[in-house]
Amino acid sequence: MTFLPLIGAALILCVVGLRASGLVPKAMADQIHRVIALAASSAVLVLAFVLWRGFDPDNPGVQFVQHARWITAYNIEYFVGVDGISITLIMLTALISFIATIASMPWWPGNAHLDEHHFTQRGVAGYMAMLLILQTGMMGVFVALDMFLFYVFWEVMLLPMYFLIGIWGGSRKEYAAIKFFLYTLAGSVLMLLAIIGLYFNGPQEVVDGRLVHSFNILKMAQWGRAGGYLAAPLVLGFTFVRAAWIALFIGFAIKIPMFPFHTWLPDAHVEAPTPISVILAGILLKMGIYGILRVNFAILPQATKWAAPAMATFGAINIVYAAFVCLAQKDLKRMIAYSSVSHMGFCLLGMSAFTQQGIDGAVLNLWTHGLISPMLFLIAGVIYDRAHHRNIEGFGGLAQQVPEYAGLMGLAFFASLGLPGLCGFVSEFTVFLGSLVRWQTLTILSAVSVIVTAAYYLWAIQRMMLGKLNPQYSTLPDVNWRERLTLYPLGALIIVFGFYPQAIFTLIEGSLRNLLLPLQ
Amino acid sequence: MEHADNIARAIEVSWLWLIPAFPLLGAALNGLFGARLQKRYGKPAVHTIAVGAMVLSCLVAEAVLWGKIFGAAPSDRFLENHLWTMWQSGALKVDLSFGIDPLGMVMTMIVTHVATLIHVYSVGYMADEPSYWRFFFWLNLFVFAMLLLVMGSNFLVMFFGWEGVGLCSWGLIAFWYTDLEKAKAGFKAFIVNRFGDFGFIIGLFILFWSLSGSWSSSGKYLPERRLSGRVLGTFAEPARLSQNGVRLGPTVEFRELRNQVVDEKSGVAERLSHMQLWGVPVLALICILFFVGAAGKSAQIPLYVWLPDAMAGPTPVSALIHAATMVTAGVYMVARLNFLFALSSAAMSVVACIGVLTALFAASIGFFQYDIKKVLAYSTVSQLGFMFIGVGVGAYWAGIFHLMTHAFFKACLFLGSGSVILACHHEQDMRKMGGLAKYTPITRWTYLIACVTIAGFPVASAFYSKDEILWKAWTAGSLAAPWLGQAIYLVGAIAALGTSYYMFRSYYMTFTGEYRGGSGHKDKERLEDPHSMAAHVHAHASALAHGEDGAQVAASTQPHQHDASHGAGPDPHHGGVPHESPKSMTYVLIALAAASILAGFIFGLPSAWTGQEPLLERFLAPSLPAAELVKFHEEPHATEFLFQLVGGVVIAGGGWLVARILYKDARSTAPARLKEMFPRVWALVYNKYYVDEIYQATVVRGALLLDRVAYWFDQNVIDSLVNFIALLGRAVAYFDKFIDEHLVDGAVNGIADLTLNGGRALRRLQTGHIQSYLYGALGGAIAFVILQYVIR
Amino acid sequence: MTSIGLPHFLIVGAALFALGMITVVTRRNAVGILMGVELILNAANVNFIAFNHYVEGPGKVTGQVFSIFVIVLAAAEAAVGLAIVLAIYQTFRTIDVQETDTLRQ
Missing domain, CATH: 1.20.5 (Single alpha-helices involved in coiled-coils or other helix-helix interfaces)
Known part of the structure; x- marks a missing residue:
């Protein structure tokens, strides 16, 4: 356990970066803020990489555990650690945050008149601080092993997101931000109720000579697996486990977002500035699935079994319904947002089948979608920065004007539509393979989405890139270096994980197998 | 039958990966640096990379054939090259590995060699294209994907290639994307193929799970506890072997699957045969789902609609992708899975029936088309139908043989049509051609040879392949109904008659009579010296007018590479009268025409003539274990001779005669009169039955x-x-x-x-x-x- | 028609007063206001003289004395008033009374 301080260091670095960016003098400070944010997020990336190197994939339990007493009255601890599921998401968080930070740098430094109204020029200190707080919150959610701590981090991440959308967003930013905030908060309330319920019905232990309940997730999971929650009193006519499961699930489903709780997502995405969309799609959506695995699956396996058909159904609806909605979109970013809804449905479908392939595919999908959707949003950001609109039909024939951009867009789109050789395919295939064994009809229905997905992406390419060049855009510049720095790493990773996804499977398989065993 | 011999054991050959690696390298170089290379060093740099990669790939393939396959005993002809495990999840283990068995070898040879020829041809054909590098990038990438498809040792690698060729097909059909119609054709091809892919993956899923369990009548999965321990069979299990040493359990590896099915001691074949899902025999379900995939890729009813539109791509693309290689992937897949299809007479019947219906249907549409490439496109659909008859009735080797001969003669036809189109200044309407025989003699003769071949006159290779298929259909004994084989034969024979007719129609309309086209340019240009600079500029202008290279205005300022690289050949864009194509193109035509004649003699002389099985059948036997399971009626050799006479002479000659009477030299008015007599029918067929x-x-x-x-x-x-x-x-x-x-x-x-x-x-x-x-x-x-x- | 009596003088005096009052209230020019004040004072003079003649009776001089006082007062007032106006002008560069509302504070 020599790696104990690692996670803590990752978190502290975020905080240090944030403090410093608040304290430096105002004059000429913007550059310093940017450098600090970059340094902090790259340090986190490096640490996350070190963590990954030190992680032992053969150990399915939690590693790098860190314990500290926090609120003794309720036996709340600062208790963090990582297992196979969280290590992948920590890597993802570090990577995507880093890329989002690069994307928050001034857009086109040599081109001041294009640059000065850009969101990257407004309130730099606040923006960078919010970004780093957000990163802390996200990291915290993935490492927390104390239920209360988990909830605290969950809320910590909410607030900066609200401001980032509400201040640096587009024309309807206030509406989108408040919708996002209230929606998520509503879910959090349900979650909090369920967490308190789990606490009071959960395992007890003796601390300092007193018999107290525990917020420790691992102990709760042990207790839940042993059927400890089955004896709890009824809630609103449901057994306790089912009621708690539903409350938690709705809380997480809003974050995924699951049909019919998904409408905050397109609005938030459309209004958010590009790096925030990147984080929103790349990481925040993953928390819903992560929460379901960490809390619902681990602590309430009996209720999870009971709810599997509903999960699968909603997953399938997500996939097919959102895919069709995509086909109707005119706004590029809105289309990508709905495609996220569609792709997150794969996770629900795969998880609900309780097969190794299904759940592996679901978690891999977190990772692959976490690579692809940021790239998609960056792509949308590139064109929006230049043309100041995102109307798919307002372009045409751009491929000859901006060939490099067209190629990158093609890569991202084909990755998202599940072209073999790019990483989206692997998760899609594995999820479908795993879920077919249990939900044949739903899987076959969902697989129809591969056609629809191809249709909307190719149609978008056709309308934007092919055909005669729209003369309005005959001077459109191609991608610049800042954008290359964000797009090429993602593109390369998409290809690498298309041919070697085993790098992720090795990490997650053991932990997921443990999670599955009580569900079989 | 000695089962232990039947089990294929792999021999590791660590350099198989080189075959697809060279085209990938070429694609990577041209994709990343092609634009800069072309700007700095000119087009030769680009095509040297692309063609060089193909030649190297060809050489490696030859080395495998001569070094590893021919020298070895039939049971040692399963080569594998395991690179790395891409992912493993429970019982699913996906390796990136290549396998070459005799079937894969045949496909690999066809793909590498035909592709090399077409690369060479493209050097001439695309000489004026400003986005030269982009063309060769896609072409090399396509060959890479196609090689993954045919060399993949498991379903997943095959599917990587399967979708990869779809992607390249999209990119190449929509190559001249500034014309939105062409972009739409690419879109259509990709989407229709996705319908097929949907069937493919669902079939694969059901097959995967069927290998470790079965389904109850309500569709609930019943894992084979014995195999899977306490849970659903989803976790990785220690390998379990049958008595013959065959690894059991779910797999995506072709060879393992083959061994499981072929090995009677494993009981897999028997279990699969009795398994049902949703009241349908599971094998039939799996095979038909796979066939849906094949129908998408190989343009069978009802998913054929994309192929005629795919002719929007450059002609070498039509030849390579939409005639010789990619579209035959479906046939290859059915042949690859012969051991599964042979177990289900329902699936075999479906394949054969769809095949013959497609053959007839597409041939009838071909009757009235005027666009020379459309005729060839429908002809391709029709010929693919014949291949499916072959693999459907159980004559797998005949299907593959037809695939091979078709690759030669159809590539020759397409490239010939490309030469014609260049000669007529990007005119594709046969009504505006005619009389090209005297302007383009080489093209004319090669086209004629290919026509003779496709019509199935004795001596030419398609005679051996097509008639073998029809003969096998007549004697087929493993279909769902005993009369089905004869019915397929009759319909197929009509389709073959139609084939002969419309091919010779295209030949006569194009090459005989008087030249009916204008110059394709404005007439005043014809007076100018064809080698003047004005003509150069004009050539680009006319190409622009044809939407060929869209807004690449820079074209006219770029140095004209064509004369530099092919100084001997006349410039295809010059002058008003039709002209023969440059040598890089005509040599390819001659090579392909020779191959379409000779392939029959070398590989497929029927056993009724020589007394022993054809070379290709013997060669492919290890890959096609199911060929022994499929039953055919015994018929005396005399009957077979009779059928070949009917097939070869009456059918081919009949079609040729009708076409000659109606279309030779454009003298007869009968076609016009017929059109007026039956306007409704004509419109219905001309519009492809709507x-x-x-x-x-x-x-x-x-x-x-x-x-x-x-x-x-x-x-x-x-x-x-x-x-x-x-x-x-x-x-x-x-x-x-x-x-x-x-x-x-x-x-x-x-x-x-x-x-x-x-x-x-x-x-x-x-x-x-x-x-x-x-x-x-x-x-x-x-x-x-x-x-x-x-x-x- | 009878001879001119007291009411006629009173009416003239009232009319003069009214005109002066209106002048004072409506004029924005400080000098105009001073002139209005003169009118009001003279209206009072007319009344003094008339009451002296008709009510006090002939030979009495109380009213005349008052009038003399008023005239003297008016002269002094005009002098002081104009001096104030001058001072206002030097302070505000205007003699518009609407502008000079510092009295509010």
């Missing part, structure tokens, strides 16, 4: 409607609900606010407000204006006066 329109009205409209409904629902129901709840919350909030502000706070604030407001109001009196004060005084005085009167 299938595209029907799809447009049903599938496309349906999807578009559905997406609008879904979006409307999203915006107006779900989002409204959300907003309504928000509104409700706000209404409550306003109500609360009202009560709070006006009742509770009102009392407290009222007093304070009164003081404040009173002071504020009084303050207004003191304006500082003397006159206002005076007003006040005056008002006061008047008031007192009035008051006095009132009081008194």
Whole structure:
């Protein structure tokens, strides 16, 4: 356990970066803020990489555990650690945050008149601080092993997101931000109720000579697996486990977002500035699935079994319904947002089948979608920065004007539509393979989405890139270096994980197998 | 039958990966640096990379053939090259590995060699293309994907290639993307193929799970506990072997699957044969789903609609992808899975019937098309139908043989048509051609040889392949109904007659009679010296007018590479009269024409003639274990001779005669009269039976409607609900606010407000204006006066 | 028609007062206001003289004395008033009474 301080260091670095960016003098400070944010997020990336190197994939339990007493009255601890599921998401968080930070740098430094109204020029200190707080919150959610701590981090991440959308967003930013905030908060309330319920019905232990309940997730999971929650009193006519499961699930489903709780997502995405969309799609959506695995699956396996058909159904609806909605979109970013809804449905479908392939595919999908959707949003950001609109039909024939951009867009789109050789395919295939064994009809229905997905992406390419060049855009510049720095790493990773996804499977398989065993 | 011999054991050959690696390298170089290379070093740099990669790939393939396959005993001809495990999840283990067995070898040789020839041809054909590098990037990438497809040792690698070729097909059909119609054709091809891929993966999933369990009548999965331990068979299990040493359990590896099915001791074949899902025999279900995939890729009914539109791509692309290689992937897959298909007579019958229907249907559309490439496209669809008859009735080797001969003669036809199109200045309408025989002699002769071949005259290779297929259909004994084979034969024979007719029709319309086309340019240009610079510029201008290279205005300023690289050949864009193509193109034509004649003699002389099985059949035998399972009626050799006579001479000759009478030298008026006699029928066939329109009205409209409904629902129901709840919350909030502000706070604030407001109001009196004060005084005085009167 | 009596003088005096009052109230020019004040004072003079003649009776001089006082006062007032106007002008660069509302404070 020599790696104990690692996670803590990752978190502290975020905080240090944030403090410093608040304290430096105002004059000429913007550059310093940017450098600090970059340094902090790259340090986190490096640490996350070190963590990954030190992680032992053969150990399915939690590693790098860190314990500290926090609120003794309720036996709340600062208790963090990582297992196979969280290590992948920590890597993802570090990577995507880093890329989002690069994307928050001034857009086109040599081109001041294009640059000065850009969101990257407004309130730099606040923006960078919010970004780093957000990163802390996200990291915290993935490492927390104390239920209360988990909830605290969950809320910590909410607030900066609200401001980032509400201040640096587009024309309807206030509406989108408040919708996002209230929606998520509503879910959090349900979650909090369920967490308190789990606490009071959960395992007890003796601390300092007193018999107290525990917020420790691992102990709760042990207790839940042993059927400890089955004896709890009824809630609103449901057994306790089912009621708690539903409350938690709705809380997480809003974050995924699951049909019919998904409408905050397109609005938030459309209004958010590009790096925030990147984080929103790349990481925040993953928390819903992560929460379901960490809390619902681990602590309430009996209720999870009971709810599997509903999960699968909603997953399938997500996939097919959102895919069709995509086909109707005119706004590029809105289309990508709905495609996220569609792709997150794969996770629900795969998880609900309780097969190794299904759940592996679901978690891999977190990772692959976490690579692809940021790239998609960056792509949308590139064109929006230049043309100041995102109307798919307002372009045409751009491929000859901006060939490099067209190629990158093609890569991202084909990755998202599940072209073999790019990483989206692997998760899609594995999820479908795993879920077919249990939900044949739903899987076959969902697989129809591969056609629809191809249709909307190719149609978008056709309308934007092919055909005669729209003369309005005959001077459109191609991608610049800042954008290359964000797009090429993602593109390369998409290809690498298309041919070697085993790098992720090795990490997650053991932990997921443990999670599955009580569900079989 | 000795089963232990039947089991294929792999021999590791560590350099198989080089075959697909070279094209990938070429694609990577041209894709990343092609534009810069072309700008700095000119087009030769680009095509040297591309063609060089192909030649190297060819050489490696040859080395495998001569070094590893021919020298080895038949049971040692399963080569594998395991690179790394891509992913493993439970019982699913996906390796990136290549396998070459005799079937894969044949396909690899066809793909590498035909592709190399077509690369060479493209050097001439695409000489004027500004995006030269992009063309060769896609072409090399395509060959890479195609090699993954044929060399993949498991379903997943095959599927990587399967989708990869689809991607390249999209990129190449839409190569001249500035023309939106061409972009749309690419779009259509990709989407229709996705329907097929959907069938492919669902079939694969069902097959995968069927290997470790079965389904109850209600569709619930019953894992084979024995195999899987306590859980659903989803976790990785220690390998379990059958008595013959075959690894059991779910797998995606072709060889393992083959061994499991072939090995009787494993009981897998028997278990699969009795398994049902949703009341359908599971094997038939799997095979038909796979066939849906094959139908998408190989353009069979009902998914053939994309192929004719795919002719929007450059002609070498049509030859390579949409005739010789990619579209045959479906046939290859069925042959690859012969051991599964042979177990299900229902699936075999479906394959054969769809094949023969497609053959007839497409041939009939070919009758009336005027676009030379459209004729060839429908001909391809039709010929693919013949291949499916072959693999459907169980004559797998014959299907593959036809695939091979078709690759030669159809590539020759397409490239010949490309040469014709260049000769006629990008004119594709056969009504505007004619009489090209004297301008383009090499093209004419090679085209004629290919026509003779496809029509199936004895001596030419398609005679051996097509007639073998039809003969096998006649004698087929493993189909669902005993009469089905004969019925397929009859329909197939009619289709073959049609094939002969429309191919010779295209030949006569194109090459005989008088040249009917204009120059394709404005006439005044014809007077100019064809080698003047003005003609160069004009050539580009005309290419622009044809939408060939769109907005690449830079074209006319670029150095003209064509004459530099092919100084001997006349420039294809010059002058008004048709002209022969450059040597790089005609040599390829000659090579392909020779191959289409010779392939028959080398590989496929029927056993009725020589007394032993054809070379190709013997060669392929290890890959096609099911060929022994499929039954054929024994017929005397005399009958077979008779059939070949009918097939070869009557069918081919009949079609040729009719075409000659109607279309030779464009003298006969019969075609026009026939058209007037049956206008409805003519319109129906000419418009391809309106299938595209029907799809447009049903599938496309349906999807578009559905997406609008879904979006409307999203915006107006779900989002409204959300907003309504928000509104409700706000209404409550306003109500609360009202009560709070006006009742509770009102009392407290009222007093304070009164003081404040009173002071504020009084303050207004003191304006500082003397006159206002005076007003006040005056008002006061008047008031007192009035008051006095009132009081008194 | 009878001879001119007291009411006629009173009417003239009232009319003069009214005109003066109107002048004072409506004029924005400080000099105009001073002139209005003169009118008001003269209206009072007319009344003094008339009451002296008709009510006090001939031979009495109380009213005349008052009038003399008023005239003297008016002269002094005009001098002081104009001096104030000058001072206002030097302070505010205007003699518009609407502008000079510092009296409010």
